[in-house]
Amino acid sequence: MGSTSDYGEFLAKKEGYVVAVVGVTGAVGQIMLEILAERKFPVSKLIPLASSRSAGSKIEFMGREYVVQDLEQFDPAGIDIALFSAGGDTSKQYAPRFAEAGCYVVDNSSAWRMDENVALIVPEVNPHAIKMAHANRIIANPNCSTIQMVVALKPLHDAVPIKRVNVSTYQAVSGAGSEAIDELAQQTGQLLNAEQPNVDVFPARIAFNVIPQIDVFLEDGYTKEERKMIDETRKIMEADIAVTATAVRVPVFYGHSEAVNITFDGEMNATLARELLAEAEGICVVDDPASEDYPMPTEAAGTDPVWVGRICDDHSCPNSLHLWVVADNVRKGAALNTVQIAEMLIQ
Numbered sequence: 001m002g003s004t005s006d007y008g009e010f011l012a013k014k015e016g017y018v019v020a021v022v023g024v025t026g027a028v029g030q031i032m033l034e035i036l037a038e039r040k041f042p043v044s045k046l047i048p049l050a051s052s053r054s055a056g057s058k059i060e061f062m063g064r065e066y067v068v069q070d071l072e073q074f075d076p077a078g079i080d081i082a083l084f085s086a087g088g089d090t091s092k093q094y095a096p097r098f099a100e101a102g103c104y105v106v107d108n109s110s111a112w113r114m115d116e117n118v119a120l121i122v123p124e125v126n127p128h129a130i131k132m133a134h135a136n137r138i139i140a141n142p143n144c145s146t147i148q149m150v151v152a153l154k155p156l157h158d159a160v161p162i163k164r165v166n167v168s169t170y171q172a173v174s175g176a177g178s179e180a181i182d183e184l185a186q187q188t189g190q191l192l193n194a195e196q197p198n199v200d201v202f203p204a205r206i207a208f209n210v211i212p213q214i215d216v217f218l219e220d221g222y223t224k225e226e227r228k229m230i231d232e233t234r235k236i237m238e239a240d241i242a243v244t245a246t247a248v249r250v251p252v253f254y255g256h257s258e259a260v261n262i263t264f265d266g267e268m269n270a271t272l273a274r275e276l277l278a279e280a281e282g283i284c285v286v287d288d289p290a291s292e293d294y295p296m297p298t299e300a301a302g303t304d305p306v307w308v309g310r311i312c313d314d315h316s317c318p319n320s321l322h323l324w325v326v327a328d329n330v331r332k333g334a335a336l337n338t339v340q341i342a343e344m345l346i347q
């Protein structure tokens with residue numbers, strides 16, 4: 001990962017920083033607290049924030065209990081870093097206020113990702129883009145399915161430029177938040193008890209099903225999730241790569257999987273790709289067909305790397321490969337990437 005010393009100083013060196021976690025009661029916010037503690041991020045004071053719905057409730061961080069505060073009533077003066085994961089509308093409304101008060105915002109929502117003045121960062125891929133944050137103090141965290149894919153694409157693209165990517169995703173329900181996790185658990189129980197399942201969060205029943213729709217449909221027939229993968233990949237990779245995507249929700253709690261087909265603008269093969277991926281930062285290669293060993297969400301869940309396997313030549317097209325890419329969507333796809341960006345701000 002690049003050192004931010006090349007990109008100018010963001011926050012002056014101190015023993016600890018005042019860190020606000022906005023959306024602290026959510027699926028991502030909860031894992032952010034875990035990762036801040038695990039990575040010993042120097043937090044001198046934690047400010048847990050959510051909506052008025054959960055203001056007053058208690059959360060735990062590093063063995064201490066904190067009372068959740070209402071974002072709407074909160075004055076951001078004195079915060080060093082705010083980690084936002086409370087939806088796009090909340091970020092649009094509050095992130096500029098936090099930035100104007102002098103704090104750096106790392107935002108998990110899609111609100112700022114495609115803003116040309118906002119850096120969209122995966123630290124293993126484009127750390128240099130953080131320079132843009134000197135101007136506006138807001139940094140966007142990419143979409144979860146984009147993050148794990150670009151971590152795998154980057155070392156290959158550095159060796160031989162990528163021309164086209166065709167990805168199909170198999171996305172866990174946790175990508176849609178804590179209510180979605182509850183819905184899969186509840187529907188599974190209902191179906192096993194021969195009851196009619198309640199369908200609230202997803203457009204159709206998710207238990208014992210797959211849904212080829214994530215987010216809303218756009219005019220061209222793609223979904224918004226697919227469009228995010230296309231646009232964000234090109235922004236992060238800073239390359240004119242043709243990308244197409246089919247995003248599918250599957251009844252898995254944690255861990256997104258992706259079948260990625262890549263065409264290169266030059267000679268590439270599975271052997272070289274395996275070597276490049278094995279040496280790359282943030283990637284673990286598990287690719288042993290002889291012992292039926294490949295990455296799966298059950299094993300990736302709760303871990304930090306992007307897991308890559310099933311690396312093979314695509315015989316239907318020259319200089320093309322297949323990869324199978326799996327990562328914990330709430331960790332590398334959200335909270336971990338956010339904390340890694342926060343670490344860049346204090347390096």
Ligand SMILES: NC(=O)c1ccc[n+]([C@@H]2O[C@H](COP(=O)([O-])OP(=O)(O)OC[C@H]3O[C@@H](n4cnc5c(N)ncnc54)[C@H](OP(=O)(O)O)[C@@H]3O)[C@@H](O)[C@H]2O)c1
Pocket residue numbers: 022023024025026027028029049050051052053054055071072084085086087088090108109110142143144174175176177178179329330333334
């Ligand atoms: N889950 C993932 O894998 C993932 C990956 C990448 C990005 N993201 C993004 O991260 C964000 C949060 O996702 P999540 O999965 O954690 O969702 P979630 O489990 O539904 O949690 C949402 C959080 O946002 C808070 N919130 C909602 N409206 C708010 C408001 N008006 N003011 C203050 N806080 C508000 C909620 O607080 P209350 O308890 O008060 O309701 C809760 O803490 C979304 O923008 C999502 O797109 C998620």
